Amino acid sequence: MPLYRNGQFVSDDWSFADDNEILGAGPSVVSKARFLQDRDGLLARNAPLGLVLQAGENFTDIEEDLLHFAMIVLTLPKFTDGRAYSLAYLLRDRYDFSGEIRARGDVLRDQVSFLLRAGFDSLEVSNEPTIRALAAGDVKGVSVRYQPAADDTGDTSPEGARPWLRLAR
Amino acid sequence: MYRYDEFDHRFVMERTKEFAGQVTRRLSGELSEEQFRPLRLMNGVYLQLHAYMLRIAIPYGTLSSRQLRKLADIARRYDRDYGHFTTRQNLQFNWIKLADMPAILAELAEVEMHAIQTSGNCIRNVTADHFAGAAADEIADPRPWAEIIRQWSSLHPEFSFLPRKFKVAVTGAAKDRAAIQVHDIGLELKRNDKGENGFAVWVGGGQGRTPMIAKKLTDFLPESDILAYCDAILRVYNLEGRRDNKYKARIKILVHEMGEEEMRAAVEKEFAAIRGKTLTVPAPEIARINAYFAPPAYQLCDPATPVFVAAQAADSQFRMFAERNVTPHKQPGYGVLTISLKPVGGPPGDATSSQMDRIADLAERYGHDEIRVSHEQNLVLPHVRLDDLPAIHASLIEGGLATANAGLITDIIACPGLDYCTLANARSIPVAQRISERFADIARQRDIGDLKLKISGCINACGHHHVGHIGILGVDRKGEEFYQITLGGSGDETCAIGEIAGRGFSSDEIVGAVETVVDTYLKLRQTPQEDFLAAYRRLGSAPFQEALYVA
Amino acid sequence: MAKPARNFEAVVASANALASGAVVYRTAEGSWSPHFKDALIARSKSEAEALLAAADGDVKATLIVELALIEVALEEGVAPRPRSLRERIRAEGPTVPIPQDPQPVIRT
Numbered sequence: 001m002p003l004y005r006n007g008q009f010v011s012d013d014w015s016f017a018d019d020n021e022i023l024g025a026g027p028s029v030v031s032k033a034r035f036l037q038d039r040d041g042l043l044a045r046n047a048p049l050g051l052v053l054q055a056g057e058n059f060t061d062i063e064e065d066l067l068h069f070a071m072i073v074l075t076l077p078k079f080t081d082g083r084a085y086s087l088a089y090l091l092r093d094r095y096d097f098s099g100e101i102r103a104r105g106d107v108l109r110d111q112v113s114f115l116l117r118a119g120f121d122s123l124e125v126s127n128e129p130t131i132r133a134l135a136a137g138d139v140k141g142v143s144v145r146y147q148p149a150a151d152d153t154g155d156t157s158p159e160g161a162r163p164w165l166r167l168a169r
Numbered sequence: 170m171y172r173y174d175e176f177d178h179r180f181v182m183e184r185t186k187e188f189a190g191q192v193t194r195r196l197s198g199e200l201s202e203e204q205f206r207p208l209r210l211m212n213g214v215y216l217q218l219h220a221y222m223l224r225i226a227i228p229y230g231t232l233s234s235r236q237l238r239k240l241a242d243i244a245r246r247y248d249r250d251y252g253h254f255t256t257r258q259n260l261q262f263n264w265i266k267l268a269d270m271p272a273i274l275a276e277l278a279e280v281e282m283h284a285i286q287t288s289g290n291c292i293r294n295v296t297a298d299h300f301a302g303a304a305a306d307e308i309a310d311p312r313p314w315a316e317i318i319r320q321w322s323s324l325h326p327e328f329s330f331l332p333r334k335f336k337v338a339v340t341g342a343a344k345d346r347a348a349i350q351v352h353d354i355g356l357e358l359k360r361n362d363k364g365e366n367g368f369a370v371w372v373g374g375g376q377g378r379t380p381m382i383a384k385k386l387t388d389f390l391p392e393s394d395i396l397a398y399c400d401a402i403l404r405v406y407n408l409e410g411r412r413d414n415k416y417k418a419r420i421k422i423l424v425h426e427m428g429e430e431e432m433r434a435a436v437e438k439e440f441a442a443i444r445g446k447t448l449t450v451p452a453p454e455i456a457r458i459n460a461y462f463a464p465p466a467y468q469l470c471d472p473a474t475p476v477f478v479a480a481q482a483a484d485s486q487f488r489m490f491a492e493r494n495v496t497p498h499k500q501p502g503y504g505v506l507t508i509s510l511k512p513v514g515g516p517p518g519d520a521t522s523s524q525m526d527r528i529a530d531l532a533e534r535y536g537h538d539e540i541r542v543s544h545e546q547n548l549v550l551p552h553v554r555l556d557d558l559p560a561i562h563a564s565l566i567e568g569g570l571a572t573a574n575a576g577l578i579t580d581i582i583a584c585p586g587l588d589y590c591t592l593a594n595a596r597s598i599p600v601a602q603r604i605s606e607r608f609a610d611i612a613r614q615r616d617i618g619d620l621k622l623k624i625s626g627c628i629n630a631c632g633h634h635h636v637g638h639i640g641i642l643g644v645d646r647k648g649e650e651f652y653q654i655t656l657g658g659s660g661d662e663t664c665a666i667g668e669i670a671g672r673g674f675s676s677d678e679i680v681g682a683v684e685t686v687v688d689t690y691l692k693l694r695q696t697p698q699e700d701f702l703a704a705y706r707r708l709g710s711a712p713f714q715e716a717l718y719v720a
Numbered sequence: 721m722a723k724p725a726r727n728f729e730a731v732v733a734s735a736n737a738l739a740s741g742a743v744v745y746r747t748a749e750g751s752w753s754p755h756f757k758d759a760l761i762a763r764s765k766s767e768a769e770a771l772l773a774a775a776d777g778d779v780k781a782t783l784i785v786e787l788a789l790i791e792v793a794l795e796e797g798v799a800p801r802p803r804s805l806r807e808r809i810r811a812e813g814p815t816v817p818i819p820q821d822p823q824p825v826i827r828t
């Protein structure tokens with residue numbers, strides 16, 4: 001699946017393991033169920049560990065462990081399901097998570113700027129027109145923002161009374 | 170009035186361009202209808218029975234003359250020369266071409282208007298008391314806060330794909346003219362005994378299939394915390410609200426299922442984590458936004474209002490107009506004028522282009538350039554000198570706009586219903602027309618007194634029937650239109666959901682049934698001062714049901 | 721997309737034109753007309769399926785949206801009409817007049 005990160009398409013350095021598959025030596029992503037079952041074993045591994053949350057899953061039971069993950073993948077079953085945005089916000093704002101947050105699922109062009117502002121770093125994209133637009137650098141979103149966002153890097157705060165106002169550079 | 174600064178202008182311009190691109194991609198086939206639908210909905214574009222409908226945001230119902238003229242102009246050039254004012258203080262055009270949308274939105278942007286978030290599962294255009302800044306009973310003007318919330322909610326990266334739509338209403342008076350208790354968030358701006366402003370925050374009200382009255386989460390939240398508190402509510406809702414069933418996806422269901430206590434605890438917990446940070450509204454910002462809503466430069470006037478008094482004595486038609494359509498103003502010698510869009514036999518809430526132009530002219534000449542849209546689907550000139558009213562009245566007569574029925578039984582709220590709306594089960598407008606014709610006699614209307622009659626063409630309740638003193642809901646029974654009556658609803662500070670009277674009535678029977686209800690009230694009221702709602706609350710539903718179904 | 725009704729009588733294919741939103745009906749020539757009277761009436765289940773399949777091509781070609789088969793009432797001596805009120809309103813326009821510039825309507 002084409003992976004978009006930091007403004008370009010890159011090859012994926014992570015492998016996603018099925019729950020009963022033996023993990024390879026490199027960076028591996030596991031499900032929440034598998035993590036809960038084999039927490040200590042997984043944390044003892046000598047390679048970066050990632051977590052994938054399916055739609056509807058949240059941080060219950062793993063709050064204390066979130067910072068052990070180098071990547072957390074949030075699933076958007078449909079682009080209209082906005083839960084992942086709040087989860088990403090919480091990861092950044094509440095848990096100080098600084099690893100990679102990845103969106104997978106129904107990722108479309110018109111949500112890209114929202115996703116990036118909500119704290120996502122990387123997007124798995126399968127929609128062809130979205131891939132083309134991203135590759136062409138054609139996906140901008142509106143540059144005036146009326147809210148601080150989980151990820152404001154690249155934004156400036158203009159002078160004035162509204163502390164939440166942001167401008168994309 | 171709020172005026173855009175350079176950022177606001179840029180925001181709307183860029184958003185308009187972005188949407189124009191989305192329209193182009195749809196027309197070219199790049200976007201499927203399924204992909205495009207949520208995008209167009211975020212910009213107020215529906216596909217209705219006959220054409221596309223464009224819903225234009227009128228933030229908290231406030232318009233300048235220039236803006237109203239622009240709406241008239243768009244109606245004339247892109248639509249069929251009229252527009253429909255809605256119960257959400259917006260304007261809908263019914264006959265718009267998708268291909269024309271970008272051009273229309275670009276024209277709107279010129280007058281600081283747009284259609285952003287007038288539909289879709291996002292935070293909708295914020296509504297407020299239509300008498301804000303003018304009403305004598307106001308504690309503080311709700312519009313600055315509606316504006317602050319509007320900005321914060323615009324293209325919110327976290328809250329643009331909520332489980333369902335989300336509506337916020339703000340009032341600044343104890344008398345609730347904004348129906349805050351039937352909104353997802355209802356805010357009552359109030360002042361404590363230290364003289365500080367704050368909000369009572371209500372959550373989880375709504376109409377639709379499962380009408381619910383909101384729960385008060387807090388009685389006094391310092392005003393500077395309002396964005397953080399709303400942010401907390403929205404985050405809880407976005408994460409926990411149901412997404413498995415669209416009929417159970419509104420926050421009212423979440424509040425109901427969690428319970429008031431647990432909801433409050435969840436919101437307070439989230440609020441505690443974000444309170445005192447970037448979303449705190451700083452005092453200079455409160456002052457800056459408030460300055461936009463400073464009272465107009467009132468003209469000198471004789472507090473005895475001799476012209477107004479003399480006209481009432483000389484002209485009974487004018488006197489009746491003044492009695493019903495003029496509300497007390499803060500400023501001596503001034504009044505708040507309601508211009509009824511409910512002529513007898515006319516579609517409620519519609520205005521033609523020339524009517525809009527006329528009202529814009531009157532506002533410019535007599536009304537400090539300001540017009541409001543009320544959720545009762547009327548227009549309001551919030552600041553007029555009482556002594557100018559006879560001249561205004563004369564012009565309104567020429568324009569077919571002088572109906573003296575504000576708050577009376579023919580001041581009917583009705584949604585577009587099956588004549589326009591693709592979700593409808595039954596027609597609303599023809600029922601409104603027939604009822605208003607039945608009660609056309611103004612003396613009879615005045616004898617009946619205050620009575621809010623509200624009609625929806627389906628259970629979505631855009632016509633607010635649940636909170637009508639008399640509510641009418643259109644249903645489909647084996648392909649035939651039927652109408653269910655609810656009684657005793659109210660959208661004000663004594664909020665109540667109407668009770669279903671009993672079996673529905675056919676289209677032929679419904680007007681007679683309404684008349685039966687009204688006649689029963691007239692017979693049983695203790696005094697002419699006891700209005701319909703008071704009488705219903707005293708009597709209960711039994712005598713009305715008996716008159717409808719037994720007698 | 722609506723399926724033909726079980727008790728089959730007669731249907732036409734209707735949609736909205738994508739660019740204008742206007743109500744349109746599929747004609748015998750395979751084009752789209754704003755007039756119900758121009759619609760090709762399918763009188764059997766197989767005709768209806770063929771009609772729908774042919775019309776569906778224009779959804780994919782992004783000419784139309786909201787394609788559906790709608791039931792038609794056929795009665796001796798009367799022009800065919802859509803069976804449901806909703807479809808009659810789509811075919812014939814709102815049952816209330818479009819607001820006109822007013823004759824003053826004040827009644828005393």
Ligand code: SF4
Nearest residue numbers: 584590593626627631
């Ligand atoms: S109440 Fe129903 S019929 Fe009326 S406008 Fe809303 S959705 Fe349409």
